[in-house]
Amino acid sequence: MMFSRNPLFYLLAVFGARATSTATASGPGSTLVNLGEFDYIVAGAGAAGLVAADRLSEAGxxxxxIERGPPSTYATGGRLGPAWLNGENLTRFDVPGLFNQIWVDSAGIRCDDIDQMAGCLLGGGTAVNSGLFFKPQSIDWDYNFPAEPYDLITKVLSAVGYTxxxxxxxxxxxNRTFAHTPFMYFNGERGGPLATYFETARARSNLHIVLNTTVRRVIRKGGRITGVEVVATSSDGKTGLYSVTPNTGKVLLAAGAFGSPKILFRSGIGPRDQLEVVKASATDGSTMIDSSKWIKLPVGYNLQDHPSTDVVISHPSVKDYDFFAxxxxxxxxxxxxxxxxxxxxxxxxxPGPNTMxxxxxxxxxxxxxxxQWTARAEGSINEKGDTLVTASQYIGTGLKSRGRMTINSDLNMAVTTSPHLNDxxxxxxxxxxxxxxxDALSADKSITILHPAPGQSVAEYVNNYPGHRGTNHWIATCKMGxxxxxxxxxxxxxxxxxxTKVYGTDNLFVIDASIFPGQITANPTASIMIAAEKAIENILALKHGY
Known part of the structure; x- marks a missing residue:
C-alpha cells in the first residue's frame, strides 16, 4: 500500500466534555454551545475510528x-437482545449466531439516512456483520495504491487442482486455494476492534467518548479546520461545537464510505452539483459555508462494492439451520x-459461511x-429448503466497474450510479x-445445481442475473492518490x-474504507483496520498538518 512515508507498507470511558461556553462557528455564522477542545477529533467508531482512538490516545x-449511534456489545454498555439473553451479560451483538437478524430487525441500529444497509452504532459494521476477518494479500495494496458445505465444496475443488x-x-x-473461514470472535463472542482496540483505548483518561451524536459538518476558515458541529441523535447525545487545539489540532473522518462524504458535502467540500444540493436544502441552506469558500473535490465518485454472483446447489448431506427462529x-x-x-x-x-x-x-x-468465493448452508435466489448451499462469488482486485454516491435534498445518501459490473x-x-x-460441481453426480438453471448457459445466467449483486462492502468514495x-x-x-489529508485543507483527514482507490479481494474489515494503523502513524508524524 503506497502511503508516502513507507512505500513498502503491507500490513487504521469517559463521556463527552461538559459545555463551558459558547462559540461562533466560522462560515455558517451560528452561535454554538462550546463542548470542549481536543488535539484530535475522530468522527465515527467503526473499524477505522476505533483503531484511531486507540493509537492516538496511546500517543498521549x-x-x-464521536459515534452517531448507541453502544452495541454488553461490555460497551449495550443491552439490546432477545429475552433468553437477559441476565447473561450478552446482547444480540455478542452472539455470533444472531448476526443474520440484522436483515429483518434493524430499527435503531441501522443508519436511517443511507439507501443501503449500514450499522450506526458503536463498532459500526464490525458490530453487525458476519465477522469474517482475514488478512489481504500483498497485491491488494501494491495493485491499488501507487463443515458440510466445506467438505462438499472442497471435495470438488480438490478434484480440479485447488489446494x-x-x-x-x-x-x-x-489463486486456486481454499480454506476454512476465519472470524473475529473470541471465546464464542464477537470480538474484533470492540474487544481489542476499544478496550485499551477507553481505559485512558485522555480519550473522551460521546455516543448518540452525529457530526453535522466541520467548521473551517479556508482550509484550516477549527472544530466540528455536532447534533444529538437521542436525549443523551450532544449538540454544539467541539474545537481542535489551535494550530496543531486535527479532525479525522472515519464515518464510512457514505458517512464521511456526507460530512464533507455539508462542510462545503465536494463536487459543485452536490454542494448546490446542500445549499438548497431546508436543513443546511441558511447556515452553509459561503460558496466562495467551497473546495471542489470528486467526493462520491469512484464508488465500489464487491459484485456478487451466487451459485446455488442442493445435496442430501446438507442440513440447514434456522438462525432466524x-x-x-x-x-x-x-x-x-x-x-x-x-x-x-x-x-x-x-448462516454458517465456513468455506472460502x-x-x-x-x-x-x-x-x-x-x-473470492464464500460458501454457506443457505438458499439464495428464492430457493427454499434445508439441503441448500449457496456459493457467493466476489470480484476484488482488478475490478474496473465504478459507480457514484450522491446526496439528495433531504440530505440522505444514495447510490445513484450502480458500481455492479458495468465494465x-x-x-x-x-x-x-x-x-x-x-464444471467442477458437474463432475459430482450427487450434487444438484439449481442456479444456473438446468439448460441455462453460464453467460446467459450472469448477463441476466436474477439475484442481488450488492454485498455492502462499500469503499472508495474519497479516493486516495x-x-x-x-x-x-x-x-x-x-x-x-x-x-490521507483532504486536498485543499490543512488538518482534515479521512481514514476509513472510502480512501481505497481500487477494490480489494479480502473482506474489508481487516484491510480497513490495517490502513487506519498506517494512516495514524503518518498523521502523528506530521508536524503542522500538511
Whole structure:
C-alpha cells in the first residue's frame, strides 16, 4: 500500500466534555454551545475510528471519539437482545449466531439516512456483520495504491487442482486455494476492534467518548479546520461545537464510505452539483459555508462494492439451520450449550459461511481479476429448503466497474450510479470464474445445481442475473492518490493525499474504507483496520498538518 512515508507498507470511558461556553462557528455564522477542545477529533467508531482512538490516545493526545449511534456489545454498555439473553451479560451483538437478524430487525441500529444497509452504532459494521476477518494479500495494496458445505465444496475443488491453506497464515496464496473461514470472535463472542482496540483505548483518561451524536459538518476558515458541529441523535447525545487545539489540532473522518462524504458535502467540500444540493436544502441552506469558500473535490465518485454472483446447489448431506427462529426461540440444547460453554452452532456466524476459495483470472483486457468465493448452508435466489448451499462469488482486485454516491435534498445518501459490473471485461471474468466452478460441481453426480438453471448457459445466467449483486462492502468514495482533485473541476482526481489529508485543507483527514482507490479481494474489515494503523502513524508524524 503506497502511503508516502513507507512505500513498502503491507500490513487504521469517559463521556463527552461538559459545555463551558459558547462559540461562533466560522462560515455558517451560528452561535454554538462550546463542548470542549481536543488535539484530535475522530468522527465515527467503526473499524477505522476505533483503531484511531486507540493509537492516538496511546500517543498521549487528548482525543474525542464521536459515534452517531448507541453502544452495541454488553461490555460497551449495550443491552439490546432477545429475552433468553437477559441476565447473561450478552446482547444480540455478542452472539455470533444472531448476526443474520440484522436483515429483518434493524430499527435503531441501522443508519436511517443511507439507501443501503449500514450499522450506526458503536463498532459500526464490525458490530453487525458476519465477522469474517482475514488478512489481504500483498497485491491488494501494491495493485491499488501507487463443515458440510466445506467438505462438499472442497471435495470438488480438490478434484480440479485447488489446494488447502490456512487463510491468515498464507494471505498471498489466493489463486486456486481454499480454506476454512476465519472470524473475529473470541471465546464464542464477537470480538474484533470492540474487544481489542476499544478496550485499551477507553481505559485512558485522555480519550473522551460521546455516543448518540452525529457530526453535522466541520467548521473551517479556508482550509484550516477549527472544530466540528455536532447534533444529538437521542436525549443523551450532544449538540454544539467541539474545537481542535489551535494550530496543531486535527479532525479525522472515519464515518464510512457514505458517512464521511456526507460530512464533507455539508462542510462545503465536494463536487459543485452536490454542494448546490446542500445549499438548497431546508436543513443546511441558511447556515452553509459561503460558496466562495467551497473546495471542489470528486467526493462520491469512484464508488465500489464487491459484485456478487451466487451459485446455488442442493445435496442430501446438507442440513440447514434456522438462525432466524433461533433469535427469539433457540433450540434449548443449542441455547444451553452456548450459554454454558460458548460453544455449538450459536457460537458460529449465521448462516454458517465456513468455506472460502480463491482464483485469479485474466479476461481479454489483460488485467488479472482476483476472485473470492464464500460458501454457506443457505438458499439464495428464492430457493427454499434445508439441503441448500449457496456459493457467493466476489470480484476484488482488478475490478474496473465504478459507480457514484450522491446526496439528495433531504440530505440522505444514495447510490445513484450502480458500481455492479458495468465494465464488460469484469463481466467476462465473472463468467469465466462461474463456468469453472460449475464444471467442477458437474463432475459430482450427487450434487444438484439449481442456479444456473438446468439448460441455462453460464453467460446467459450472469448477463441476466436474477439475484442481488450488492454485498455492502462499500469503499472508495474519497479516493486516495497523488492527483490533487482540486486541480480539476471537482469530478476527477483524488480526494485525499497519501497521508490521507483532504486536498485543499490543512488538518482534515479521512481514514476509513472510502480512501481505497481500487477494490480489494479480502473482506474489508481487516484491510480497513490495517490502513487506519498506517494512516495514524503518518498523521502523528506530521508536524503542522500538511
Amino acid at each position: 493526545k487528548k482525543v474525542l471519539l 488447502s491453506v490456512t487463510a491468515n497464515d498464507s494471505p498471498n496464496k489466493k 433461533a433469535f427469539n426461540n433457540p433450540i434449548p440444547a443449542d441455547r444451553d450449550l452456548y450459554l454454558n460453554s460458548r460453544a455449538g452452532i450459536l457460537a458460529t456466524a449465521a 476459495f480463491w482464483e485469479s483470472l485474466v479476461p481479454s483486457d489483460g488485467i488479472p481479476r482476483q476472485f 464488460p471485461y469484469d463481466i467476462e471474468a465473472v463468467i469465466q470464474s462461474v463456468q469453472l466452478f460449475v 497523488t492527483d490533487d482533485g482540486t486541480k480539476g473541476n471537482g469530478t476527477t482526481g483524488s480526494v485525499v493525499d497519501t497521508d
